[in-house]
Amino acid sequence: MAGVLTAALAGPAVADPVPLSLPKPSGPFPVGTTELHLVDESRADPWAPGRSREVMISLWYPAMPSLRAPARHLRAGIAAFYDQTSAGSVGLDPGVADFAGTRVRARTDAPVFPGRRPVVVYSPGRGQSRSFGTTLVEDLASRGYVVVTIDHTFAGPVEFPDRVELPVSRVDTALMMRERVRDTGFVLDRLGSTALAPAMDLSRIGMAGHSMGGFTAAEAMLTDPRIDAGANLDGSLDPRSGQASARGADRPFLLMGGGTSGADELPHDHVHAPDWASFWANSTGWKRDVHLAEAEHASFTDAQVLLPQIDRRHPLPTDKLAAAIGTVDAHRSLAAQREYLAAFFDLHLRGRHTTLFDGDSPAHPDARLVP
Template sequence: MGSPADAAGAPAGQRPALCLPEPTGPCPAGTTSLWLTDTSRPDPWAAEAVARELMVSLWYPAATPEGRPAPYMTAAESELQLASRSITGIPPDALSTVETNAVSNATPAGQQRSLPLVVLSPGFTSPRSTLTALAEDLASHGYVVAGIDHTYESFATAFPDGRVTTCLAREARRRGSGSQEKVAAGRAADVSFVLGELTGAHPAWPGAGLIDPTRMAMAGHSAGGAAAIAAMRADSRILAGIDMDGSTAAPIPDQGMARPFLFLGKQSNYTPGAGIIASPDGKHVKGAVITWERDWALLTSWK
């Protein structure tokens, strides 16, 4: 994707478009958003919230490529994401102008119960939109993808009623009351709830009948990747997982986990089975290195 810095340096009136790479698969991609409410549990971060509300984006093979691409995020989300990261010198709505590829509310394509489902969980403080390029590419190859905004764990999550929630979980972690284990457990619960909403008797999405409930996996980045093992331990419907650069929190039981799993990280910092590798200065060891080495030995399926 083109960078905000590139946009900032363009001549007035000639700001280049920020755009995601085109998907590589043969299918056009469609997308839609769901506003889901889990009334079975309170929100873990907002004491006054008696139910857990989630925004979820779905990407899927579309019947036609015709239509308007969906927005990357709202202008309000863009402003908060940039401000919270102290990124200045570019228009506050810059991220809302990113050009995507998936057509908004396109008609889904596929046969009933034929498409595998992948759940995507973003990094801590990041919105689900940060995984849009990956989701669009998976959809172009015939997957249904559910990207979850874990409410109050992102700098900004916009709801259809006009509310924009902020990252209360970050403040809780600063006070010592928002542990990595709490984040992972909450995300595991979010994932299980979304799976139920998509594959239950009364699904929340009209196209849910395309999903094959016997082929469901989860992938995530950073905190989202760390939550993949927690979610797999909590929900046997998740048959495979991917952790992209996330220190795991939920330990695997001594008997191991016999489902396929992938750790995706920087080879210069870590090679599975080779032991702990320090940073070039010899002073720092990334948390993921320690937990990955621990978990690697307990993964008894493909890895």
């Protein structure tokens, strides 16, 4: 159960853990959020013999002003997971940061702002929670999108109403990718029957994801025509695990990479990364590649703004911090990501003209368009 897991994972108590906060979304709307537990009775879970496939999702949406309490960033079991795994990834001692106490700006179950909105599905990276993309997700919702975040069970930590499931190890990555794509289709099938269905325009759907979530977006677009546009935030498109690099995308697609990749440490863009190069060459739809040279892989998650807050109070190993989020200014990095992602979906889901993709922007000096 979640409480048992939290107690088992929790490290020694720290008298004054670092309080953490997420930045305010930049759009004009207040944001509401709610979560749903979905069960696909037609599909067995390959990592849970004898059980149907289950997923948790959250919906983030433009809301009316509300006095409801802000939602928690991470549920207790997920906060405990990050508290422990951060030790290996960035050298953070358990209990130093208050992962469990962090709140987001969205209000739980706030009344929906009237209107029908385009939908963006968000898929997290392998080993990550759907909640760890909140800085980007909340911003899209504040700009007038309904954003649906998916936890792919056993690909990352998931807290269900009655238990926490942790990521599996030594898994067949190609199988995991296929199940993630099936999760995406299942969630899209169910959206029309949710309480928020009247707020969603399901004729306009985009998808974005970080790391394996970006790979998932590219793979899902190969078989699901409902997805009109996709974005991959620094995700590998390994041809051993999927077909996206060989087939490309026939609808609008945004690549956004950070820093370097591979043993040769060349820039992670379509010019230097072979899987991205193949995807780019085989894509026939609108496409752009935005590269943040001083960012790194976790820059495209909430780690971009959380780790510097921790580092100011409890200095982290410089090499591990740079390997996670690079040396880019955290505020400028997030601002660029938010602006490029919103401009992409505004253009392709709303038909709103933008000049942001015509050339490098002086407003975002850390980002470069890769021709």
